[in-house]
Amino acid sequence: MSELRLLQGNEACVEGALAAGMRFFAGYPITPSTEIAERCALRLPQKGGKFIQMEDELASIAAVIGASVAGVKAMTATSGPGFSLMQENIGYASLAEIPCVIVNVQRCGPSSGLPTSPAQGDYMQARWGTHGDHPIIAISPSTVQEAYTLMIRCFNLSEKYRVPVIFLMDEIVGHLREGTEFPAAESLELYERVSSPVMGIDKHCYQVEEGEWAPRLNPFGRGERYNITGLIHDEGGFPTNNKATARALISRLLDKIDRNTEDICDAREYRMEDAEIAVVCYGGTVRSAMAAVERARAEGARVGMFRPVTVWPFPEARLRAWLPQLKGLIVAEHNHGQMLLEVERVARRPARMIGRVNGTLIPPDEIYAAIMEDNV
Secondary structure (H helix, E strand, O other): EEEEEEEEHHHHHHHHHHHHOOEEEEEEOOOOOHHHHHHHHHHHHOOOOOEOOOOOOOHHHHHHHHHHHHOEEEEEEOOOHHHOHHHHHHHHHHHHHHOEEEEEOEEEEEOOEEEOOOOOOOOOHHOOOOOOOOOOOOEOOEEEEEEHHHHHHHHHHHHHHHOOOEEEEEHHOOOOEEEEEEEHHHHHHOOOOOOOOOOOOOOOOOOOOOOOOOOOOOHHHHHHOOOOOOOOOOOOOOOOOOOHHHHHHHHHHHHHHOOOOHHHHHEEOOOOOOOEEEEEEEEHHHHHHHHHHHHHOOOOOOEEEEEEEEEEEHHHHHHHHHHHHHOOOEEEEEOOOOOOHHHHHHHHHEEEEEEEOOOOOOOOOHHHHHHHOOOO
């Protein structure tokens, strides 16, 4: 039987993580994500899990990686400055193929910025924050309910493709309170990590089975031992300078995301069936956009909303399908124009930008005015 609770977005994402099987959290308090650490400290011991407050964000992501290698579903949570500190180890987890979930409740930046104010300025950092070509998945919720359900999806994708997944929240959703439905546990679809039947230090631990995209690495916590490194490695896990091996490894890491976008990518359309103008937005900006769309529709404007849920990889096929009928594109986001670059890349045409970088919300009136200006 499902259960309904009044929760904050930050609280709901913890409950979703617990439902997905998360049993380890390491983190450092930082506004506006601190409630996530606080709820993990309360709830994890109740589930037989472990909570550790680390000395900083570098140690936090390192501890999460260690827990995951031992076979435990693990996550951390932070905001902009802490997310920056985690980038090197996010790259390490990408290359070593260690599943983990990183929640980034975005706030105004750069540097310490406006700690308690909303922003979406980490959009590009979520994809390109660590150096080198690397695979990444990033998901952005727009409601407290989605903070619960999409967190489960984050863990499923992380375990399936053995990749770090970024839960790209923002202060708006993180501190919003709404009624949240908890589905019955038996109704949840959970992906559990696949192990290898082969044991031993001499095996090819990074060998990928035919028809699969990620290796079956056994947890260290079950007595398995193999080499893990941040260097380019062969199928045995040991460093190599072989150029063919390097190319094959990096290509496979990228391909496991690029060739599975149909499984990974998700987007939601609102009143797009006859739209000639589309407002593209995500996360906490969605509510203002929906209100603007409804007001403009009432005055005869044929406008809809396109919302990427999986923000990386960008759901370009879904957006591209609507382009033939669209005369105008409006991108609304709480930054100086980051998703705008992706929208214009996919559309191959300019889009109108509505941005906000001063820590205040984009009001529906501003989006409505842009719609009506384009509706000529």
